[in-house]
Amino acid sequence: MAGSIPASAIASPAAAARPRIGPWREAWRRFRKHRLAVASAVVLGTIILAVLIGPLFWSLPIDEIDFTARLEGPSLAHPLGTDDLGQDLLARILYGGRISLAVGFAAMSVAVSVGVLVGAIAGMAGGRLDAALMWLTDLFLSLPQLPLLLLIIYLFRDALTGVVGQELGVFILIVTVIGAFNWMQVARLVRAQFFSLREKEFVEAARALGASRARLVWRHILPNALGPVIVAATIDVAAAIIAESTLSFLGLGFPPDIPTWGRLLFDAKDNLDFAPHWALFPGLAIFLTVVSINFVGDGLRDALDPRRVQ
Amino acid sequence: MAGRLLNIQGLKVHFKTDDGWVHAVDGVDLSLDAGETLSVVGESGSGKTVTAKTILKLIDMPPGRIMDGSILWQGEDLVPARPERMRDIRSKEIGFIFQEPMTSLNPVYTVGEQIAETVRQHQRISRKAAMERAAEMLSLVHIPNASRRVHDYPHQFSGGMRQRVMIAMALSCDPKLIIADEPTTALDVTIQAQILDLLNEMKERLGMAVLLITHAMGVVAETAQRVIVMYAGQVVEEAPVEALFDRPLHPYTQGLIRSIPRLDLAATEHRRLEAIPGTVPSLLSPPQGCRFAARCGYAIEACRAAPPPLREIAPGRKVACIRAEEIA
Known part of the structure; x- marks a missing residue:
């Protein structure tokens, strides 16, 4: 009975020739099939690239006041026109985009970190701790966000800017506040994932082979829960950009000399009648960014959903 | 009995449910010497898997609870x-092989990484050395092109191949005992035979003991030296494998052996497959006397009155039936 049993002699040559298909490569293959998502990824990549290196090529200063060129429409000298002080809008949008995108990604990181932490603890602990954490999550979900955001920023902006300087202070405050109001969906997602994953055989198998609890969570459960979290994270970036624009539009975001997209809209609102381009272009930037992020998120959901086999 | 590798005495594992305590394992004795293969047989719900998992404390506690008994592993x-x-x-001393090879591997890592991870939990060796060890283990379990296949993901393996990977993982730290919980149930018959052969081969090569949990009598005949038959959370019979098939003592064991499908007879005599009538009693409130009495053709008044003790009626042969001598 003992002796060598070749498991499958036929399979071996094929196995040698076949390329490796990792889960990420497979996801990429599926993502590519989603045309809209790929197009959106290109648009988003262009926007990110433009705000990162655009100011190097379009070297007009963002704050050069030129009263001879007030409220001008698009022209060769100012492709996106000028505002009421004759400042070049293209330069301002490129610069402001950095802030808007930075806020979006930073706030998303905060939201995802908090969400994953809360969800993972709740999902692993179960019982009373889980109930308490979910109660907290529901509490946050039921808070009226905008009034609270305004209140928190109104209360703490001056205190914080006094400590770390105005720009950084506002940035930290806005990122924290937006992040603090966007983690709940991620927490629920992660908790649900943990509940189903921790009962999976491979988790039990890893436990039977001597893995510690921390290792089970970190190496075995979390990576398997990541797909939906990545999708939620992209949506969070979009939500954070919108939230920042809203705050800036209400005059509670960054100070006037930092032209984020929302701030540009705020400044443009009084001149809509005779300078629609002023509001149009920052609005378009927000719209394109958010829409493309959402489509990329859509594509990722299809690509990362293990139940979808094509 | 001090020198035994594994010696379980009077183990009771109960589970708390909304309806009360389920007596899943209710006083099991089981012992195993180094290098020996012991098979635990019984139908679903007989407590064999719970017994196996309790050895490594893999049952969820709560709701599970070890109420009584001892599990002596090399005296500890x-x-x-x-x-x-x-x-x-x-895994360093006792390896465990699961029933479901299709889902027991983590889909997001290559099989090599998973074996290497197990090795690195117990040995301080470099990542590279652990990967080499993984490839070595894969070729040990006869996976072709092992050095290439370590970089493959679980979904690129078939069921039988994955069970080989699981066996490689369980063996990677040189355990003294392998607990295999229905390792072939999820596989088709030809692959089952391959996996059992592999287990036997590994056992002979590496000299470890095997505790094989199964509900298939055919698997028992093929691999084990000694057999324990479990019913409703208790051991009803213990015997060397030949003796058990030759002359089963407990009515339940007799029923089990009779219910093995026989292709040779079915073709000529058109006999129906024999089954044991009835179902396993509820373990929420197990019957007072013999737990098999309700399904047993030989049951008498005394059977229902008090639980039959597990008696040694010949060297190495134990049975929990008061009428064993008359009916065998």
Whole structure:
């Protein structure tokens, strides 16, 4: 009975020739099939690239006041026109985009970190701790966000800017506040994932082979829960950009000399009648960014959903 | 009995449910010497898997609870052992093979990474050395092109191949005992035979003991030296494998053996497959006397009155039936 049993002699040559298909490569293959998502990824990549290196090529200063060129429409000298002080809008949008995108990604990181932490603890602990954490999550979900955001920023902006300087202070405050109001969906997602994953055989198998609890969570459960979290994270970036624009539009975001997209809209609102381009272009930037992020998120959901086999 | 590798005495594992305590394992004795293969047989719900998992404390506690008994592993009682000690024993001293090879591997890592991870939990060796060890283990379990296949993901393996990977993983830390919980149930018949052959071969090569949990009598005949038959959370019979098939003592064992499908007879005599009538009693409130009495053709008044003790009626042969001598 003992002796060598070749498991499958036929399979071996094929196995040698076949390329490796990792889960990420497979996801990429599926993502590519989603045309809209790929197009959106290109648009988003262009926007990110433009705000990162655009100011190097379009070297007009963002704050050069030129009263001879007030409220001008698009022209060769100012492709996106000028505002009421004759400042070049293209330069301002490129610069402001950095802030808007930075806020979006930073706030998303905060939201995802908090969400994953809360969800993972709740999902692993179960019982009373889980109930308490979910109660907290529901509490946050039921808070009226905008009034609270305004209140928190109104209360703490001056205190914080006094400590770390105005720009950084506002940035930290806005990122924290937006992040603090966007983690709940991620927490629920992660908790649900943990509940189903921790009962999976491979988790039990890893436990039977001597893995510690921390290792089970970190190496075995979390990576398997990541797909939906990545999708939620992209949506969070979009939500954070919108939230920042809203705050800036209400005059509670960054100070006037930092032209984020929302701030540009705020400044443009009084001149809509005779300078629609002023509001149009920052609005378009927000719209394109958010829409493309959402489509990329859509594509990722299809690509990362293990139940979808094509 | 001090020198035995594994010696379980009077183990009771109960589970708390909304309806009360389920007596899943109710006084099981089981012992195993180094290098021996012991098979535990019984139908679904007989407590065999719970017994196996309790050895490594893999049952969820709560709702599970070890009510009584001892699990002596090389003389050390594992019932009061701390979680850190249990982690150390898992895979380094006792390996475990699961029933479901299709889902027992983590889909996001290559099989090599998973074997290497297990090795690195117990040995301080470099990532590279661990990967080499993984490839070595894969070729040991006869996976072709092992050095290439370590970089493949679980979904690129078939069921039988994955069970080989699981066996390689369980063996990677040179355990003294392998617990295999229905390792072939999820596989088709030809692959089953291959996996059992592999287990036997590994056992002979590496000299470890095997505790084989199964509900298939055919698997028992093929691999084990000694057999324990479990019914409703208790041991009803223990015997060397030949003796058990030759002359089963307990009515339940007789029923089990009769219910093995026989292709040779079916073709000529058109006999129906024999089954044991009735179902396993509820373990919420098990009957007072013999738990098999309700399904047993030989049951008498005395059977229902008091639980039959597990008696040794010949060297190595134990049975929990008061009428064993008359009916065998």
